[in-house]
Amino acid sequence: MTILRISAAFCAAILAIIGSALAAGDDVFVVPRVTVQAQADNATAAKLIAQRSGRRHALQLLLRRLTVEEDWPYLPRFASETSEVSPTGPEDFSMLAERTVLTLDHSMLEALESGFEVYNEKSSARTYRAYITYRFKPAAIRKLLRDAQIPYSEAQTRMALVLPVLETQNGLYLWEENNPWMAAWKVRPYNNELTPMTAPLGDLEDASTISPRQALALNEEALAAMAERYSVSQVIVAHAFLKQVDGQHQLRVRLVNGFRESADFSADAELSQINTAPGQFGFDDVQQGPTTNAFAPAQVGDVLAQALFNREAGNFPALAEEAIEVVIAKHAKPWKERTLIDHTEAALLEASAFFNSLGDWTKIRSALISTPLVGSVQVRSLSRTGAEMLIRAYGDPDKLIVAMEAQGLALWTEDGVSWMIATPSTAQRVRGKQRNRRNRFGEYQNGALPVQPAAYEGQPDPRY
Incomplete structure (x- = not known):
């Protein structure tokens, strides 16, 4: 390979792209639009309590985002939580006794934060309510998890478009204004997850492109058009089936792989051949080293994650937020395990x-x-x-x-x-x-x- 003199413009272009890539990688350390609320003797005290509570919740969401569920019992805890946490059984107690769980106080928690942004702030004489986006320092979070001896992942997949279809006994909802399932996906964005997803605009063009029935039927042409409009390689249908029984909300959620562009399949096929082609240099011929087949991309129609919930009726937004968190965690688990x-x-x-x-x-x-x-x-x-x-x-x-x-x-x-x-x-x-x-x-x-x-x-x- 001939060595050539590298021009200043060449190097500048490289550095610019590297810089933007590093900035994009910090997105996983942002927890957007956390709901905070508190009541105290005065508005100032309520605001401080709400912001601290929100910061604790945001850190918990972030640490769980980066780690696998099996390690969640050993994640660092806030000082006031240590006495509240108790093992669920003798086996759990013995495991916790073998590992030290780090404890954080207010000052340590604030040192992990690089800043926050407040939205829709509302306060009265004794109450405070807002949405807050918390930004954490990547290096500090990495060090925290290393000190806790917990493997973690911060590698993101490519962005996917999610179509939240709600099914009830009264019909199907997608673009309707009274679709609370769509609203739940928009309240707190999920593009900072390891498997990032973004909800559509829901404008007239979206409504004319695909209907809820077409989404559930995985209409190839309509889903491809949505992928092209939002410049994504994958479209996920988030199907929620809701019914009310004896004062209980029963919610079944499935994330279904609705579309994946053909270029991805072509690339995956080539990658598979590179590492597993028999008789060339696949698994049998390589002295050591892995293959890529351990993480096969989802095919159209594959269920990426599913969960069932039974909660007291009356607060569907809270139930929807919980359901989204659970199914995203289930969907991200295989990816985390392969990138820890x-x-x-x-x-x-x-x-x-x-x-x-x-x-x-x-x-x-x-x-x-x-x-x-x-x-x-x-x-x-x-x-x-x-x-x-x-x-x-x-x-x-x-x-x-x-x-x-x-x-x-x-x-x-x-x-x-x-x-x-x-x-x-x-x-x-x-x-x-x-x-x-x-x-x-x-x-x-x-x-x-x-x-x-x-x-x-x-x-x-x-x-x-």
Whole structure:
């Protein structure tokens, strides 16, 4: 690979895209529009109580967003909560006794916050009510979870459009003004989740594009039109069936994969071939290293998550918010498990990037740097068509494969030692052809530069 002088404009473009990728990655540390309310002797005291209560709730939502349910009992607690929490049985008690649960006070909690924004603020002589968006410091939250010895994920999938269809004994609702299920998805946005979703505008164009019956029937043409309008690769139908029995609200919720663009399937097929094609360099031929089939993309009609709720009738907005939180957590669980960061393990991967344009290279570079599974990326050499890198990755490289796949990139290994990364179309062209490529030192190696990993062990991790 010929080494070329890199122009200032080239470097500036790279830095600009990297910067925007890092900023976008901080979105998971934002908890939007948390409902806060309190009553006290005066409005000032009520406001302070409400904001502190909201901050505690927002931190709980954030920590649960980043971790798997099995670790929730060990999440850091607020000081006043420690005496309130009790194990549910002898087995739980023994598990809690073996692990130390960190305790936070008001000052520690405020130190985790980078700022907040208040909406629809209302107060009286003794009460306060508002919506507050809390922003937390990514580095501080990462350190908190590391200190608590809890693995976490902060890698996001691509944004999906959600169509909230409510079914009752009186009919189907989607675009109607009296659809409380749609309203619940709009009250607090869910685009900061690890599996981000956004609700539609609900304007005349939406209503003329798809009806609630078409949504439930997974009408391919109508769903594709909605995906195109909102520039998303996936549309999820959130079907809620509500009925009232003996003063109880019975709510059944299902998230159904309604649409996924064909380009995703093409890319997934190529990625699957890269890592599992029999007789080439699939699982049987690789000395060590993972495949990508552990996280198969959902097919149209697949139920992504479902849950059933029975609550006292009278407060459907609260029930709807609870239901959304539960099904999103269920939907995100497989993704979390495959992208959890375990800082007790780290590997140095010698990797070659292949690209045909500056756009492809900046996509590869920014995807790696913005992925929390990567501690650092060192570019050893760069040309117009490729780059040699040393990647510090946390945990099992299988998780890095999944994270790159979610960003539309192929990461694979042909011998379990040297790694390659490219867009799916470029990967399809170059895979299996790099075994005898000559590197810049004139030595034949499997697509990687000779490096001394020990020389990089002492380097600081720029992310932390």
